Every structure is written in structure tokens, then in C-alpha cells.
Amino acid sequence: MVEENSKTPVKIGWLFKMAWRDSRRSRSRLFLFISSIVLGIGALVAIYSFGDNLRKDIDMQAAGLLGADLSISINKEISKELQGFIDSLGENRSEQKSFGSMVLFKSGGTRLVQVKALGGDFPYYGSLETIPVRAGIDFRKQQEAIVDKTLMLQFNAAVGDSVKIGEMNFKIAGVLEKAPGQTGLFASVAPVIYIPLSYLEETGLLKKGSRINYQYFYKFKNEREVETVLKTIEPRLEKSDLDYQTVAGQKRDTGRAFDDLTRFLSLVGFIALLLGCIGVASAIHIYIREKLATIAILRCLGAKAFQTFLIYLIQIIGIGFIGSILGALLGTIIQQVLPYVLQDILPVEISTTISWPSIFQGILLGVIISILFALLPLVSVRTISPLNTLRISYQQTSLFKDPVKWLVYLLILLFIVGFSYLQLKSLQEALVFTLAVISAFLILTGTAAVLVKLVRKFFPSSWSYLWRQGLANLFRPNNQTLILIVSIGLGTAFISTLFIIQDTLLKRVTLSASGNQPNTILFDIQNNQKDKVSALTKQQGLPVLSEVPIVTMRIEEVNGYTLADVKKDSTIKVSKRAFNSELRVTYRDTITSSERISQGKWIGKITPTGGVNVSLEESFAKRINVDLGDSITFNVQGTLIPTVVGSFREVDWNRVQTNFRLVFPTGVLEDAPQFYVLMTRAKNKQESVRYQQAVVQAFPNVSVIDLELILNVLDEILRKIGFVIQFMAAFSIITGLIVLIASVLISKYQRIQESVLLRTLGGSGRQILIITALEYFFLGALAAATGILLSLAGSWALTHYSFKTSFNPEPLPLISLFFIVSSLTVIIGLINSRGILNRPPLEVLRGE
Numbered sequence: 001m002v003e004e005n006s007k008t009p010v011k012i013g014w015l016f017k018m019a020w021r022d023s024r025r026s027r028s029r030l031f032l033f034i035s036s037i038v039l040g041i042g043a044l045v046a047i048y049s050f051g052d053n054l055r056k057d058i059d060m061q062a063a064g065l066l067g068a069d070l071s072i073s074i075n076k077e078i079s080k081e082l083q084g085f086i087d088s089l090g091e092n093r094s095e096q097k098s099f100g101s102m103v104l105f106k107s108g109g110t111r112l113v114q115v116k117a118l119g120g121d122f123p124y125y126g127s128l129e130t131i132p133v134r135a136g137i138d139f140r141k142q143q144e145a146i147v148d149k150t151l152m153l154q155f156n157a158a159v160g161d162s163v164k165i166g167e168m169n170f171k172i173a174g175v176l177e178k179a180p181g182q183t184g185l186f187a188s189v190a191p192v193i194y195i196p197l198s199y200l201e202e203t204g205l206l207k208k209g210s211r212i213n214y215q216y217f218y219k220f221k222n223e224r225e226v227e228t229v230l231k232t233i234e235p236r237l238e239k240s241d242l243d244y245q246t247v248a249g250q251k252r253d254t255g256r257a258f259d260d261l262t263r264f265l266s267l268v269g270f271i272a273l274l275l276g277c278i279g280v281a282s283a284i285h286i287y288i289r290e291k292l293a294t295i296a297i298l299r300c301l302g303a304k305a306f307q308t309f310l311i312y313l314i315q316i317i318g319i320g321f322i323g324s325i326l327g328a329l330l331g332t333i334i335q336q337v338l339p340y341v342l343q344d345i346l347p348v349e350i351s352t353t354i355s356w357p358s359i360f361q362g363i364l365l366g367v368i369i370s371i372l373f374a375l376l377p378l379v380s381v382r383t384i385s386p387l388n389t390l391r392i393s394y395q396q397t398s399l400f401k402d403p404v405k406w407l408v409y410l411l412i413l414l415f416i417v418g419f420s421y422l423q424l425k426s427l428q429e430a431l432v433f434t435l436a437v438i439s440a441f442l443i444l445t446g447t448a449a450v451l452v453k454l455v456r457k458f459f460p461s462s463w464s465y466l467w468r469q470g471l472a473n474l475f476r477p478n479n480q481t482l483i484l485i486v487s488i489g490l491g492t493a494f495i496s497t498l499f500i501i502q503d504t505l506l507k508r509v510t511l512s513a514s515g516n517q518p519n520t521i522l523f524d525i526q527n528n529q530k531d532k533v534s535a536l537t538k539q540q541g542l543p544v545l546s547e548v549p550i551v552t553m554r555i556e557e558v559n560g561y562t563l564a565d566v567k568k569d570s571t572i573k574v575s576k577r578a579f580n581s582e583l584r585v586t587y588r589d590t591i592t593s594s595e596r597i598s599q600g601k602w603i604g605k606i607t608p609t610g611g612v613n614v615s616l617e618e619s620f621a622k623r624i625n626v627d628l629g630d631s632i633t634f635n636v637q638g639t640l641i642p643t644v645v646g647s648f649r650e651v652d653w654n655r656v657q658t659n660f661r662l663v664f665p666t667g668v669l670e671d672a673p674q675f676y677v678l679m680t681r682a683k684n685k686q687e688s689v690r691y692q693q694a695v696v697q698a699f700p701n702v703s704v705i706d707l708e709l710i711l712n713v714l715d716e717i718l719r720k721i722g723f724v725i726q727f728m729a730a731f732s733i734i735t736g737l738i739v740l741i742a743s744v745l746i747s748k749y750q751r752i753q754e755s756v757l758l759r760t761l762g763g764s765g766r767q768i769l770i771i772t773a774l775e776y777f778f779l780g781a782l783a784a785a786t787g788i789l790l791s792l793a794g795s796w797a798l799t800h801y802s803f804k805t806s807f808n809p810e811p812l813p814l815i816s817l818f819f820i821v822s823s824l825t826v827i828i829g830l831i832n833s834r835g836i837l838n839r840p841p842l843e844v845l846r847g848e
Contacts, residue, residue, distance in 0.1 A: 135174025320370025
């Protein structure tokens with residue numbers, strides 16, 4: 001009969017019918033198996049839908065983000081010739097000058113704000129959204145200002161009140177709700193006040209050395225004209241150091257910036273999915289063991305090995321498809337909420353339309369993952385022979401004897417590398433991520449193997465019977481040591497890493513106000529104001545902790561090459577970024593406590609031959625691609641200063657003091673145009689407020705930063721960003737817990753026969769519970785401990801190499817996590833055993 005059946009072609013209908021019939025008694029278990037990927041698919045569909053809608057909305061709202069067809073900006077005063085060129089462009093033109101300044105409200109409160117002096121009809125697309133509505137247009141004609149709503153709330157100001165900017169008082173004409181390109185977080189850090197450009201001169205804030213950004217906005221007849229004009233004027237713009245932006249460029253830049261966000265969130269969802277994959281693989285592994293007798297009977301009845309394989313593959317595909325649909329439905333629901341969660345950090349209003357491509361992509365991904373990670377245990381079905389009906393144990397085929405398993409491992413590896421590459425857009429980062437996942441898996445697998453070997457070799461024969469039984473379950477046939485340690489360990493490792501990194505990032509931005517550290521900083525002090533500001537500070541009873549000179553300059557040449565040379569010849573090993581931005585540097589003859597010379601030698605004075613040795617912060621040097629001994633020529637307000645790179649420095653940017661990417665020796669910049677930064681310390685809030693008011697009244701151009709206020713703003717930003725990260729990380733954490741719970745729940749089928757046999761031989765319920773509790777405690781505790789150790793190693797690498805900060809994890813959350821995971825494993829294991837203990841042994845065997 002077997003010979004006859006072997007010639008019969010495979011009937012697809014029969015396979016589906018057998019898959020359906022065989023699943024009738026196991027559907028609840030199959031749904032439990034596949035539930036571990038539902039959250040992962042849900043997270044990815046939500047993020048894909050969010051990203052899809054974000055791209056569409058950026059395309060639609062890009063003009064409103066820029067507010068014009070073309071903007072040109074520069075952070076230094078321009079010549080009359082260049083002004084004529086700028087004024088000749090466009091059909092309509094607007095001008096804006098922006099700078100940081102202290103302002104004084106009617107209530108007596110002071111705050112550092114971003115003042116924008118606006119002239120013309122900007123914005124041409126969108127509007128300055130104000131209350132009342134007309135205020136955004138009418139304020140330009142009178143001595144009035146529009147004030148950001150956060151400032152109005154902070155200082156209890158009302159429309160009609162006055163605000164002092166420099167030497168002038170402006171009537172508050174309206175409350176600024178939203179401006180082109182402005183996000184909620186930006187408004188919290190740098191709130192804006194708009195004033196008419198025609199009154200800027202009278203404020204007295206346009207002093208020599210003041211840091212002012214000049215911006216010009218243009219409207220053209222159509223988009224084609226913008227591109228045509230830009231091709232003509234681009235060489236002139238670059239030659240004059242003018243930055244420009246178009247609507248098309250705004251689309252690209254905004255999309256690129258938020259591609260990073262969506263890639264990060266996708267990676268979080270992918271990790272949740274990987275945890276679910278582990279759950280799928282371990283669940284199917286145990287499911288196939290349970291079906292061993294059924295498969296052997298099918299083989300005895302003439303079914304081919306490949307047919308039995310297809311029967312169970314059809315089951316997995318079907319349940320995987322249903323699980324993916326549920327995940328896609330969950331993701332679509334979450335996507336309706338996600339824009340509201342992220343609205344404060346997005347420059348555009350995100351729609352919540354259903355993204356069908358994202359849904360289909362999520363369902364396809366879920367089915368592929370279900371098949372891929374179920375294949376490893378499924379391929380063993382091919383080796384089950386009819387003789388297994390008489391055998392008790394299930395012998396897996398060795399990896400070395402079955403090349404199909406090698407192929408499955410290779411497919412899984414390629415899938416992880418490929419998918420992580422799609423999220424990270426970097427092959428190196430994708431390979432590192434994959435290597436980290438494989439390393440964690442191998443370490444947990446090795447831990448399980450070592451545990452089994454040690455327990456078997458050093459088995460404590462003198463211990464009590466119950467302890468010996470609990471330990472023996474770790475290495476007996478059908479043991480669950482490998483499956484539970486890998487699945488519980490990976491889940492614990494990821495949950496622990498999330499907690500450690502979150503805690504580390506929060507510590508990184510916490511500025512200590514203890515001891516004698518400064519908590520008040522004054523910027524933009526002019527040369528002729530330095531002594532007066534210092535005297536005022538001492539008069540108010542505050543110490544002058546430091547006075548630091550700052551000089552603004554640009555890089556003109558690196559090793560004799562200019563920006564034009566670098567653009568012409570791609571073989572020149574000099575980064576274009578070296579020439580792109582202005583540098584604010586200082587000069588001194590010593591290094592500070594927040595710095596350490598990492599390479600080269602610090603030389604704080606001009607050499608006897610007149611050589612100037614500068615010191616660069618090491619990451620900045622790497623970014624602009626310069627080495628020790630390279631020559632750099634700086635342009636200081638038209639004066640060229642040749643220098644040599646003498647040393648690199650490590651800088652602790654978290655210290656509350658002035659830190660610089662570039663430091664000159666003394667004897668070079670003393671006569672250059674410069675301003676000063678003064679740092680002091682107020683004992684309390686009242687003293688700080690009194691001091692700030694005195695500074696604003698006497699020196700309107702000087703900006704005062706209250707670090708306590710900055711910390712409050714940072715806390716608010718961190719709460720918002722932290723909520724977003726926690727919101728998405730919750731998918732991974734919950735998935736990890738589901739995998740943990742599902743792994744332990746399905747493991748009850750491993751222990752049914754042993755428990756029933758003990759009951760038959762006279763074992764009491766209490767004894768079986770103790771044996772079970774000990775086994776699960778050993779597994780849960782070892783898996784949790786290994787997972788936490790892995791998370792410590794991974795978190796250290798992240799903090800050391802990615803975040804460049806110190807690694808000081810809090811022990812209490814890790815200890816709590818250890819006991820939670822261990823206890824949860826034991827509790828679920830004991831719940832599994834209740835059904836066995838409360839019923840007669842024969843009833844249990846028949847039911848299972």
C-alpha cells in the first residue's frame with residue numbers, strides 16, 4: 001500500500017483537509033503560538049502607515065513650512081553690491097533679521113527669546129497664526145509685537161500689555177499660535193517674538209559683533225521659474241557664502257530628517273517582531289514534539305514525509321496569516337493615535353488616512369516570518385519514520401546531517417540583515433545589529449548547554465528527592481532548558497536594555513546645580529562692556545566665576561586647499577564641511593578641567609618662530625578630516641591667520657562651563673573683534689531674578705541664560721520625547737512578556753507525562769508543585785540573570801560608542817527585573833500544573 005501511495009500525486013485539497021482536521025484539537029495552542037508576532041506586526045504597520053502619511057503630508061505642506069518659493073540666509077552683514085543682487089530677485093520680496101535677546105515683560109519677568117524683525121508680506125504660503133487673526137498682518141504697520149503663546153502663559157501677559165525689547169517698548173498686538181516651520185518643541189526652547197523691521201534700529205540691539213541672521217524670502221510666478229533662476233545664481237550664492245532653500249529642498253530635508261525618526265521607530269518594532277519570532281520558533285518546536293505520534297501514524301498510513309511536512313506548514317501559514325491580519329488591524333488603530341502623540345515634534349500636520357500599502361506589507365511580512373521561523377522545527381518532520389509510533393523519545397536530526405537546516409539558518413540570517421538594512425540604511429550598522437542578535441542567541445544557547453552539562457556532571461546525589469527531581473528535569477529527555485532560557489533570556493535582555501539606556505540618557509542631560517558650579521550665563525558682552533558687566537555682577541553680590549572671550553571666524557584653507565579646490569577635485573582628502581559654517585573659538589594658555597589632551601601636545605603660546613598651534617576637539621577634527629600637523633588658515637573678519645594642528649582634545653560637553661571645538665593659544669586673537677561670556681552663580685531664584693532685571697535694564701544687548709529655566713525646558717522636552725520612545729518600546733516590552741508567558745504556558749505539554757507518572761506512583765500534589773516550582777525557578781533565574789548580563793554589555797557598548805557618555809546603571813531596577821521575571825516564570829509554571837493536579841491521571845492523559 002505504501003508503494004502504491006508513493007506513486008500517487010500530492011492532492012492539494014487533501015492536504016488542506018488534513019491540516020484543518022488535525023488542527024481542531026490544537027487551534028487554541030496555535031493561536032497562542034502566533035500571538036507573539038501580533039504586536040510586532042501591529043507596531044510595524046502603525047509606523048509604516050505613519051511614515052507613508054508623513055511623506056505625503058510633507059509634499060503637500062512643504063511650501064507652508066518654508067513660507068516662500070526661495071529663502072536666502074547669511075549670518076553676517078552683507079555688502080551694498082551683494083544687497084543689490086539680493087534685491088533684484090523674485091516677484092515679491094520680504095526681509096527678516098533674527099537674533100537672540102533678553103526681553104522684559106510688564107510683570108518684571110525676563111527671558112531669552114528669538115527676536116524676528118520682519119518686513120514685507122512673508123509668509124507667502126501659510127500664515128502667522130495669531131489670536132486675534134488680523135494681528136499677524138496688522139502688527140507690521142505699528143510699534144507692536146506678536147508674542148509666542150508659551151511666553152504669554154509663562155509671564156501672565158495679555159494682548160495690549162507692553163514688552164521691552166532693547167531700548168523700546170512694544171505693545172503686544174497678538175498671541176502667536178504657529179509660524180511656518182515652527183514645532184511645539186522649538187517654541188519651548190526658543191520662543192519667538194515678531195516685531196516690524198522698521199523699528200529694529202531704534203531698539204539699539206544692532207551693535208558691532210552682535211550675532212544676527214539675515215534672511216530674505218521670495219515669491220516667484222511658478223515653480224519652474226525658481227529652478228531656472230537658481231541654476232543661474234547658484235555659483236554667486238556659493239561664492240558669497242549665502243545659504244539658500246527652496247520648496248523642493250525643504251521637502252527633501254524635512255523628509256530626510258523624519259526618515260531617521262521612522263527608521264528608528266521601525267527598528268524598535270522590528271526588535272519586537274524578532275522577539276515574537278523566537279516565540280514562534282520555540283512554540284512550533286514544542287508543538288511538533290507533541291504531534292510526534294500523529295505524524296508517525298500518518299506515515300504508517302502511507303503519507304510521504306513531504307506530505308506530512310506540508311500539512312503542518314499549511315497550518316502555520318494559515319494561523320500566521322490570521323495573526324498578521326490581527327496585527328495589521330491593531331497597527332491601523334494605533335496609527336490613528338500616533339500623530340497626536342508625536343505632534344509636538346513634527347513640523348507638519350499628519351493625516352490619519354488608512355495606508356493600504358503598509359497594511360499589505362505588514363501582512364506579507366507576518367506570513368514570511370511565520371514560515372521562516374517555523375521552518376527550523378518543521379523540517380525535522382521529514383525525518384520522522386513510521387517506527388516512531390513505538391518509540392518514546394523524539395530524536396532530532398543533527399544539523400551537520402541535514403543541509404536543509406543550514407539553508408533555513410542562512411535564510412533567517414539574510415532576512416535579519418536585509419530587514420535591518422532597510423531600517424538603518426547602513427550595511428555596517430545592519431551587520432553590527434545582526435551580529436549582536438546572533439551573539440545574544442549563541443550566548444543564551446551556550447548558557448543552556450553549560451547548565452545541562454554542569455547539572456549532569458555535578459549532580460547533587462545527597463540532596464533531597466524533590467530538589468533532585470527539579471534539577472534532573474533540566475537535562476532529562478524532552479527538557480525545556482534550551483527553549484525557555486533562549487526565549488526568556490532574550491526578552492529580559494531587551495527589556496533591561498531599554499531601562500538602562502533610558503536612565504543613561506536622562507542622566508546625560510541632567511546638569512548639577514550643586515557646589516560652586518555656575519547657574520547663570522551672560523552672552524554677547526561687548527569689549528567696552530566687559531568691565532561694567534563684571535562690576536554690576538559684583539555689585540549684586542554675585543561672584544564672577546569666569547570671563548571667556550569668543551571670536552567668530554571661518555576656515556579659509558586646509559593644507560593649502562580652498563573650498564573651490566575641494567569641489568573641483570574629489571581626490572583631495574579634505575571635507576567640504578570644514579568650510580561650511582562659522583566657528584566660535586576662544587584663546588587661552590591652559591586647558592580646563594573639562595578637557596584632556598588625547599593626541600599631540602598642548603602649546604598655549606605662540607612659538608619663538610611665530611608659529612600658531614591650535615587644539616581641536618577630536619570628534620570635530622574627525623568630522624572635517626584633519627590630522628595632527630595639518631595646516632589650517634582661518635579668516636577672521638577678512639584677516640587670514642595661518643595655523644598648525646598641534647593637539648586633539650577630549651571634551652566633556654556635559655560640564656556646566658564654556659567648551660569649544662577649537663582653542664587658540666594666547667598672543668594671537670587679543671585684538672580681533674570679539675565678545676565675552678560671563679559665568680556666575682545666584683544663590684536662589686529671587687537673587688537670580690533681581691540680577692537678570694538689572695542686567696537687562698543696563699545692557700539690553702546682553703543675553704542672560706538661567707540654567708534652571710533651561711533645565712525645566714529640557715525636562716519638558718525629555719518627557720515628550722521619552723513618552724514617544726516609551727510608547728513604541730512598550731510594543732517590544734509587551735511582546736517580550738507575551739513570549740515569556742507563552743513559552744512557559746506551552747511548556748506544560750513537556751511535563752504532562754512525567755507529572756501523571758509521578759501521580760500514578762503515589763506522588764502528592766504538593767511534591768509535584770515543589771518539583772515544578774524548582775525547575776521553573778532554575779530556568780527563570782538563570783535566563784533572567786543571563787539576559788541582564790547581556791543587557792549590561794550591550795548598554796555599555798551603546799553608551800560608550802554611540803552616546804559617548806559614562807555608564808552608571810542603577811542596580812535596583814535590574815534586581816527588581818530579575819525577581820519579576822523569575823517569579824513570573826515560576827507562577828505561570830505552577831498555574832500550568834494545576835490542571836494536572838486537580839484531575840485523575842487517566843482523565844489528564846485522555847484529555848491531552
